Amino acid sequence: MTLPEQVNALSEMGVDFAGFIFYPKSPRYMGDKLPPEKFKKMGGNIAKVGVFVNKPYDDLLKTVEDYRLDMVQLHGDETPRYCEQVANYVTVIKAFRLTDNDPIEWMARPFHEASDMYLFDTLGSGYGGTGKKFDWNVLQQTTIDKLFFLSGGIESGDEEQIKAFSETPAAKKLFSLDINSKFEVSAGVKDIAKVQQFVQAIKM
């Protein structure tokens, strides 16, 4: 998200989280778009999630403080030790970028104690916002013992597939969905009506 009025609209429609990209190489980078004072005032009760990629520890904590972020989503090659240190200050969602054959249990195990939640996304040439799905069946091969966000190319029309997945054992800890590029009119600007339709359909 980059526009305060859109964040407020999401909050009003009962969306739980809004994500803000603090990765300068992303086309959705918001660090130069919203000053902290404006940022802190918007969004009502929505939880504000800062998305970071390999940000030095001190810079990350300063951003969390300046913008009063509720959670951070760590999308890069952050180590368990780094996540653990950050988790002393703010809720940590560790993102894993998956291909269809990844040994998720082996990848996630070192982060079990070091993070609060996971996010499963699709591996791409960049770090996120690929608009591509991974095969959710890779999550069936293992027991995920941590709340997780499902992400990667989720779009309108996926509602039935998501409901079917949510009834499988792999979804026992499915906590929330993370949607992004498939709901954009341009980078960082959402089609709010499309989001609303999706939210209503998914809650039915």
Ligand SMILES: O=C(O)c1ccccc1NCC(=O)[C@H](O)[C@H](O)COP(=O)(O)O
């Ligand atoms: O979206 C970005 O530009 C981005 C850049 C760097 C790190 C993470 C990024 N996005 C993280 C997200 O949580 C996205 O919502 C997730 O990758 C899903 O995106 P999409 O495949 O477009 O639905």
